[in-house]
Amino acid sequence: MTDVPARARGRRPPAGDPVVDRALSLLFAFDAAHPTLTLSELSRRSDIPPSSALRLANRLLAWGVLERDTSGRFAIGLRLFEVASLAQRGHGLREVALPYLGDLAEATHQHVLLAVRDGDEAVLVERFSGHDAIPVLYRVGGRLPLHSTGVGLILLAFADPEFQESYLARPLRREPEHAVIPAAELRRTLADARRERAVTLRRLVPEAAISVACPVHGPGDAVVAALSVIVPEGWPDPRSLIPALRTSARAISRALGAP
Template sequence: MTAPKSLLGRAFALLAVFTAQRPVASLSDLSRGCGLPLSTTHRLVRELVAWRALERRPDGRYAIGLRLWELGVLSPGSRDLRERAVPFLEDLYEVTRHNVQLAIRDDLDTLYVERLSGPNAVSILTRTGDRLPLHATGVGLVLLANAPADVRQRVLDGPLKRFTARTITTAAKLRETLAQVRRDDYAVSDRQIEMTTYSVAAPVRDASGEVVAAVSVVVPAGTRRETVLPAVRTCGLALSRELGNRP
């Protein structure tokens, strides 16, 4: 990648090297990933460690530090939404005993802001803070179906990443699916991310009626949809009412 010129740009480029798939990185990894010389990377890393934005592990590699987490939870939108959503997510988990997720849209990504799980819930890939493409998950389909037209068009025009043989990878199929989501007011993502699971998702609306988030339950592939769909939709409606929505 082309290295940014400003100090702030360099710092963000370095931090962007870390992902859910690469939560730790060596100094060389960071240098290659952000396009900076090793000496420059070393100086920048040293400052970020001093500021607690990064932490140095015993093996010499680096990970995201607690200071960034402390700042992240101060974000007014996500903090308020998460705090108000947790009681409803807990109720949804108690009813279903499966993985419960809350997500928002960040441009063309699904951003997971909360997740509840239990010892008997099926194993899934996503964690709080993870991102996935909008077209491939239940919450993503809900968010995309209710996104502005230009956002939908950008997704339809771009490549649709394939995760499994059942992932939606054509614009025609995605357009048809989004129309169905808007009509039904819920989404089902059937084995698009993993062949062992599927998700059922419902929208969360604010006082103006805008879809600001989505809730979902991820269940084993053989689970009957009707055993979880009413609970997911009820959770979405209850949280919407908490946010001031009055249909």
Template structure:
């Protein structure tokens, strides 16, 4: 793509009432990729985006020329490095990561497992960083992946500090634990959110892919808003929430101080998610 102004002229058919159809289609192509579909053939790209093959090929060619997509020798498309470079400029991810990484490394070294950092994006949590020891247990989420708010440690922290209106809207949805597909009671989630706000920690016991304990705490910025959640994942058999919890809370407070907060993250009175 170039910086030249777009050409004007007749447009076939009617334009949608909202949005630019070319931009919308290009975004739909990019949205076809996820952690389970990192490389797609043209046919797969067309099917997952809902765009006809001919249009998908044309748009994918433009995105490839710009660097948002790359095409391998086997003809499959992957997300391009240029798009990663642009995404890395997002202040909610990059600035937060720069402050958090040193403290996260210390926590990862102590636990020898996984340390996660996530922010809220709509009705999901997005994992912006994960540090993992070489011998750590298998986990389901990679950097850039999305996690449910109601059944993960980081998600519960972010949901607990979200505005009340957002919480009510979220709890009106059908809720299930993933990947177990076990229904979740909104009343149970509300009680859990009360406990998270009261204790400053979220604790989640999981059975899949193997028994683990997730303990998460809020990260607060200079405006005293909860901007992220920090979590550690450890094997349940070797974990003691009474020792893991204080460690996670301490590291979350250190990150919060690095962001300019004067209030102790994880303490009662932490602000809402911005």
């Protein structure tokens, strides 16, 4: 989850409207592991006193940004989903890419992913999955590490050099396996991805799988997204998927205004 600036209890934040900051703190208390929260959980995870959390939650309920079930637990409301779906980097890209993702899904009957970079993570904006595709940990709207996913490696490989150096300076582990990734090994992987304009990554969790990914370009030929197919271990020659991925990525790129 994206880091939220720390706020000391009882003190005004250094910038911005404190009511807005607190409302956003409530919303950011939800994540994939906590899709519903009691008032006490909401208060604890947002670091807002229960009385203030209840007042803010009631206002958000009135706007449809939050919902509350019969047991009293809070959840993100459909109104917020409606607004979030308008995010240009997600919605516009997704609308352009959908037919090509559908074609890849129909051809492979596996997982097809489309992701963008947001800070030091990738965000999944669309996923097509075949009925017999193996289990994966990815969900639409979920965040993925750049250094240990196929789409993430593509987005990291084509990020600006200053960002790359800052990212590579960290101790990095392949998640969720928790295996250390030597910086030299990761640099070679990124260089290969830039040269080949594709990457192939083998994963072991939750089941052995191989991700094959390619970049999607936008205006000015900047890489704006990554497209991938995830196939099970034992798939005959996963690299044979690269031409189809490149073809789809080029078609999406042209539709987005890439030269």
